[in-house]
Amino acid sequence: MSETSPATMPPANTAASRKVFIKTYGCQMNVYDSQRMGDALASGGYVATDAIEDADLVLLNTCHIREKAAEKIYSELGRIRRMKADRAEAGKDLTVAVAGCVAQAEGEEIIARAPVVDLVIGPQTYHRLPEALSRVAKGERVVETDYAVEDKFEHLPQASARQVRSRGVTAFLTVQEGCDKFCTFCVVPYTRGAEVSRPFAQIVAEAKSLAEAGVREVTLLGQNVNAWTGEDAAGRAVGLGGLLFALAEIPGLTRLRYTTSHPRDMDDELIAAHRDLGGLMPYLHLPVQSGSDKILKAMNRRHTAADYVALIERIRAARPDIALSGDFIVGFPGETDADFEDTMRLVETVGYASAFSFKYSARPGTPGAEMGGHVEESVKTERLARLQALLRDQQMAFAKGLVGETLSVLVEKPGRHPGQLVGRSPYLQPVVMPESVGEIGDVVEIEIADAVANSLIGRGTPATQSFGMVA
Ligand code: SAH
Ligand code: SF4
Numbered sequence: 001m002s003e004t005s006p007a008t009m010p011p012a013n014t015a016a017s018r019k020v021f022i023k024t025y026g027c028q029m030n031v032y033d034s035q036r037m038g039d040a041l042a043s044g045g046y047v048a049t050d051a052i053e054d055a056d057l058v059l060l061n062t063c064h065i066r067e068k069a070a071e072k073i074y075s076e077l078g079r080i081r082r083m084k085a086d087r088a089e090a091g092k093d094l095t096v097a098v099a100g101c102v103a104q105a106e107g108e109e110i111i112a113r114a115p116v117v118d119l120v121i122g123p124q125t126y127h128r129l130p131e132a133l134s135r136v137a138k139g140e141r142v143v144e145t146d147y148a149v150e151d152k153f154e155h156l157p158q159a160s161a162r163q164v165r166s167r168g169v170t171a172f173l174t175v176q177e178g179c180d181k182f183c184t185f186c187v188v189p190y191t192r193g194a195e196v197s198r199p200f201a202q203i204v205a206e207a208k209s210l211a212e213a214g215v216r217e218v219t220l221l222g223q224n225v226n227a228w229t230g231e232d233a234a235g236r237a238v239g240l241g242g243l244l245f246a247l248a249e250i251p252g253l254t255r256l257r258y259t260t261s262h263p264r265d266m267d268d269e270l271i272a273a274h275r276d277l278g279g280l281m282p283y284l285h286l287p288v289q290s291g292s293d294k295i296l297k298a299m300n301r302r303h304t305a306a307d308y309v310a311l312i313e314r315i316r317a318a319r320p321d322i323a324l325s326g327d328f329i330v331g332f333p334g335e336t337d338a339d340f341e342d343t344m345r346l347v348e349t350v351g352y353a354s355a356f357s358f359k360y361s362a363r364p365g366t367p368g369a370e371m372g373g374h375v376e377e378s379v380k381t382e383r384l385a386r387l388q389a390l391l392r393d394q395q396m397a398f399a400k401g402l403v404g405e406t407l408s409v410l411v412e413k414p415g416r417h418p419g420q421l422v423g424r425s426p427y428l429q430p431v432v433m434p435e436s437v438g439e440i441g442d443v444v445e446i447e448i449a450d451a452v453a454n455s456l457i458g459r460g461t462p463a464t465q466s467f468g469m470v471a
């Protein structure tokens with residue numbers, strides 16, 4: 001991708017000594033966006049730093065999904081305010097920018113509530129970051145939260161091969177943004193806007209350049225990644241399945257994943273990709289949120305628990321070794337004990353290899369927040385504990401079931417202890433291995449000797465006392 005003018009930093013900010021500290025909250029899409037913003041800033045002369053106290057520019061890439069996530073930002077801004085005051089006393093400056101979903105949702109409110117903030121920039125306008133920073137340099141406080149008509153990805157520079165390599169052998173690639181589903185609990189349709197798919201050719205080109213730089217596994221990202229649509233090189237209309245078939249042809253790209261999917265968008269082409277593509281990892285994150293049809297309806301998920309189970313059966317028929325992951329919300333307004341028991345039953349029926357579960361958090365502006373029948377905090381706490389205990393048992397049983405099997409593992413990095421390497425199983429579990437298995441970037445076959453806390457132990461791994469903490 002060309003480094004077009006909107007991403008070129010104006011002279012006021014090009015001093016090579018300027019350092020940027022980026023802190024990322026929320027989902028993988030924010031991780032990807034932070035990297036792309038980092039790339040844009042690097043091409044404008046900024047150097048990334050891991051130490052906030054060294055930074056000239058602090059960029060918080062924020063998440064609005066639950067109340068706690070949003071409140072974290074304001075406490076972080078409180079700390080930064082004190083830092084900026086100390087700097088000012090020493091005659092030094094600090095620029096503070098808030099990006100991401102809190103920026104989009106709260107815009108001007110952030111400027112009013114946190115005077116330390118110089119710039120608020122929403123996820124659709126990251127390509128305007130350099131220009132916005134130059135306005136800040138002239139003394140303006142800038143709020144940039146319009147839904148831009150131009151394609152931000154076209155205008156953001158891509159990472160150099162060196163930058164890509166420094167991030168390792170796995171990479172994220174956003175293919176789709178936004179959401180038109182409007183689940184009644186969720187802020188994403190408001191913070192990320194309508195569903196937009198990146199063009200096929202742009203995605204293939206980015207995946208190729210990642211592979212050429214040494215990336216072996218790409219995870220395609222989208223708030224509703226399986227709603228991706230496009231036209232392939234022959235002009236044929238394709239969905240995510242078709243895109244995966246094309247990406248599987250790229251030399252060097254040995255593994256593919258995608259996240260997050262909505263059950264309603266799992267079509268036949270995508271299920272066929274799971275059946276036919278060895279490189280598409282047999283691990284699927286398919287959130288269901290609740291096992292109660294009444295609650296699913298109130299959540300506007302537009303499927304029943306039985307639809308979900310039938311879908312899982314179709315996917316398992318196509319790819320019998322597929323492992324499932326999910327998201328669950330407990331305590332949605334109107335959820336009774338019986339509704340919650342339906343969720344427990346669904347979890348038992350499906351059997352998850354991993355999962356994320358949350359207490360419902362009322363988000364301003366969403367229909368859920370206006371509904372009657374809000375559930376007591378203590379009830380939510382109790383339900384979450386029960387659900388998490390069940391999910392933890394399932395996760396451990398799944399991991400223990402792999403002991404004695406030989407898995408293909410992508411070697412990612414050195415372990416925490418000498419003589420170890422760490423990789424990922426097809427099911428996304430960290431695997432600790434002896435360094436004799438191969439090099440970083442190799443896919444190796446290794447027998448699993450044990451399963452502990454959050455990782456698997458490959459046969460022959462030198463013993464240590466803290467295997468559980470490698471992730
Ligand atoms: N697009 C994905 C989910 C994105 S948000 C999907 O459709 O499944 C990630 C997860 O956060 C959701 O799956 C949901 O479980 C949780 N979540 C979203 N809004 C929430 C809220 N208001 N309270 C609690 N959890 C929420
Ligand atoms: Fe949120 Fe629902 Fe869209 Fe997922 S599908 S991002 S939960 S509105």
Ligand code: F3S
Nearest residue numbers: 026027063064065101
């Ligand atoms: Fe959070 Fe926005 Fe992702 S609200 S989960 S950062 S899309």
